Amino acid sequence: MSDLTAYPVLAGRSIRLTRRNLDAVLTALVLPVMLMLVFVYFFGGAIETSTGKYVTYVAPGVLILCAGYGASMTATTVSNDMTNGIIDRFRSMDTSPTAVLTGHVAASVARNAVATSAVLAVAFAIGFRPQAGPAGWLAASGILLLYITTLSWLGAAAGLLAKTPEAAGGFTFAMLFLPYPSSAFVPIDTMPDWLHGFSDNQPVTPVIESLRGLLLDQPAGNSPWLALAWCLGLLAVTLPVCGALFRRRIG
Amino acid sequence: MHRAPEAEWAIRTRGLSKAYGSVQVLAGLDLQVRRGSVFALLGPNGAGKTTTVRILATLTRADAGQATVAGHDVLTARSQVRRAISLTGQYAALDEEQTGLENLRMMARLRGLPRAASRDRAQELLERFALTDAGHRRVSTYSGGMRRRLDIAAGLVSDPEVVFLDEPTTGLDPRSRRTMWETVGSLTQAGVTVFLTTQYLEEADQLADRVAVLDGGRVRAQGTPEELKKTVTAQRLDLTMAGRAAYTQLAGRLGGRVLHQSPEELVLGVATDGSAAHVRALLDELDPTREQVARFAVHNATLDDVFLELTHE
Ligand SMILES: Nc1ncnc2c1ncn2[C@@H]1O[C@H](COP(=O)(O)OP(=O)(O)O)[C@@H](O)[C@H]1O
Numbered sequence: 392m393s394d395l396t397a398y399p400v401l402a403g404r405s406i407r408l409t410r411r412n413l414d415a416v417l418t419a420l421v422l423p424v425m426l427m428l429v430f431v432y433f434f435g436g437a438i439e440t441s442t443g444k445y446v447t448y449v450a451p452g453v454l455i456l457c458a459g460y461g462a463s464m465t466a467t468t469v470s471n472d473m474t475n476g477i478i479d480r481f482r483s484m485d486t487s488p489t490a491v492l493t494g495h496v497a498a499s500v501a502r503n504a505v506a507t508s509a510v511l512a513v514a515f516a517i518g519f520r521p522q523a524g525p526a527g528w529l530a531a532s533g534i535l536l537l538y539i540t541t542l543s544w545l546g547a548a549a550g551l552l553a554k555t556p557e558a559a560g561g562f563t564f565a566m567l568f569l570p571y572p573s574s575a576f577v578p579i580d581t582m583p584d585w586l587h588g589f590s591d592n593q594p595v596t597p598v599i600e601s602l603r604g605l606l607l608d609q610p611a612g613n614s615p616w617l618a619l620a621w622c623l624g625l626l627a628v629t630l631p632v633c634g635a636l637f638r639r640r641i642g
Numbered sequence: 643m644h645r646a647p648e649a650e651w652a653i654r655t656r657g658l659s660k661a662y663g664s665v666q667v668l669a670g671l672d673l674q675v676r677r678g679s680v681f682a683l684l685g686p687n688g689a690g691k692t693t694t695v696r697i698l699a700t701l702t703r704a705d706a707g708q709a710t711v712a713g714h715d716v717l718t719a720r721s722q723v724r725r726a727i728s729l730t731g732q733y734a735a736l737d738e739e740q741t742g743l744e745n746l747r748m749m750a751r752l753r754g755l756p757r758a759a760s761r762d763r764a765q766e767l768l769e770r771f772a773l774t775d776a777g778h779r780r781v782s783t784y785s786g787g788m789r790r791r792l793d794i795a796a797g798l799v800s801d802p803e804v805v806f807l808d809e810p811t812t813g814l815d816p817r818s819r820r821t822m823w824e825t826v827g828s829l830t831q832a833g834v835t836v837f838l839t840t841q842y843l844e845e846a847d848q849l850a851d852r853v854a855v856l857d858g859g860r861v862r863a864q865g866t867p868e869e870l871k872k873t874v875t876a877q878r879l880d881l882t883m884a885g886r887a888a889y890t891q892l893a894g895r896l897g898g899r900v901l902h903q904s905p906e907e908l909v910l911g912v913a914t915d916g917s918a919a920h921v922r923a924l925l926d927e928l929d930p931t932r933e934q935v936a937r938f939a940v941h942n943a944t945l946d947d948v949f950l951e952l953t954h955e
């Protein structure tokens with residue numbers, strides 16, 4: 392019916408559902424903070440980077456990693472809606488399916504915003520000192536937001552594709568794995584040669600390099616443009632794919 | 643049948659057909675449902691009840707045939723149909739982790755009611771369905787009966803003309819079932835048309851003005867519960883035979899009259915109205931020597947019995 396009210400109403404719904412799901416809160420908040428501490432204190436001593444303290448190098452990487460966890464949950468929440476019958480009620484009420492999916496993506500972005508703040512706070516407490524001015528922060532936030540939105544829509548597509556919410560969670564494995572063979576945690580030139588080609592040219596690397604460059608006020612080269620191109624390109628593919636998957640799903 | 647003008651029909655279908663792969667679920671379904679009445683579609687598991695409801699509620703397309711709901715074609719005027727109906731599916735379509743009140747408010751907002759009006763409407767519905775006390779609890783803490791009531795309430799936020807209820811009492815305990823029957827009864831007082839599906843003859847009998855029996859993708863019998871009951875068995879007499887020979891002999895004699903048979907247990911079932919006189923007469927008829935039947939029991943007929951009887955006619 393009045394589609395425009397459906398968007399905020401369904402975003403509010405998804406955010407409420409996220410808040411009340413203990414697993415989701417723990418995964419979105421506690422896990423990234425734990426990962427931060429593990430990387431810095433367990434692995435940090437063994438890893439040499441050009442930025443001095445390892446926490447300075449790895450903090451942006453952990454932000455990326457936790458975006459993956461937060462966004463991958465979208466797959467589960469979307470799949471839940473598709474399997475438990477509520478989508479039929481929404482459809483019989485003439486509520487637009489796009490509004491339902493957008494609600495889940497909005498909740499994912501909100502979840503990630505909170506997680507990102509928590510990780511930054513902890514990072515700051517253990518010695519992370521970003522050098523960015525307001526423009527740098529704004530640009531970094533923008534890129535991170537776009538990255539999270541892209542991953543969330545990919546998660547939504549996985550949720551539409553999977554037959555069960557459990558399977559949907561499994562589909563998002565790639566999202567959680569991609570940061571490892573990138574420059575998120577260790578510089579690429581320390582990786583085996585055969586990995587370089589992949590690591591240099593996968594979407595996570597330009598995102599992480601732009602975050603690092605912008606936050607530490609170092610030259611970021613063309614990374615921000617590459618990151619932008621990757622995210623917008625993926626979105627341009629994922630959105631129509633979501634539409635097609637939804638139509639296929641409802642037969 | 644008496645001819646009514648178009649405006650009298652809340653639902654009309656002609657020749658609805660639907661197949662899933664090689665399974666022909668509906669094979670030319672014709673239904674007419676009068677405005678303001680309660681209509682029950684009766685059929686066993688897998689008969690195509692849910693498929694029918696989904697087609698009428700615009701969620702699935704039929705392969706062939708026409709259907710109008712509240713005067714609108716389900717294919718060409720989907721939005722108008724959706725505005726006129728509410729659907730309560732076979733499985734509760736609610737958010738477990740929202741409270742009852744939050745669920746209803748959300749549905750009201752999605753139906754286009756402003757914020758304050760949505761809150762009032764939600765409160766009003768909670769009250770009407772005896773859920774006021776539970777309104778602030780999450781749905782995950784509700785009993786099956788409460789969930790069903792909330793599910794129906796969620797369909798009523800926007801005063802629909804036609805309410806679809808797919809197996810509204812399946813899985814409920816007897817007391818919740820009775821409450822649900824009262825709820826359905828109260829819907830029609832407001833002039834709403836109710837289209838419900840059920841597997842239970844007794845339920846159709848209690849609730850519906852008219853009943854259609856769905857089997858093999860077609861309407862097998864249709865009429866008021868009274869008319870229908872005259873054509874089908876109300877009860878079944880199960881005879882446990884004294885031995886294999888007696889079993890085989892009686893099975894042969896009964897032929898098409900057998901409603902139920904269980905060779906391992908030597909049981910044969912036949913139709914009865916359940917009265918002492920009829921049961922006595924049947925026993926005398928089927929076991930004149932009083933040696934062949936070891937035990938007997940009278941059951942409420944299941945739908946399978948009804949179908950067997952209908953298809954043997
Ligand atoms: N989406 C579907 N895909 C394949 N087969 C289906 C689908 N929906 C229903 N069926 C089949 O159609 C038949 C009728 O199902 P349904 O309408 O759910 O019956 P009922 O509600 O009377 O139990 C069943 O054999 C069922 O397996």
Ligand SMILES: [Mg+2]
Nearest residue numbers: 691692732809
């Ligand atoms: Mg069904």
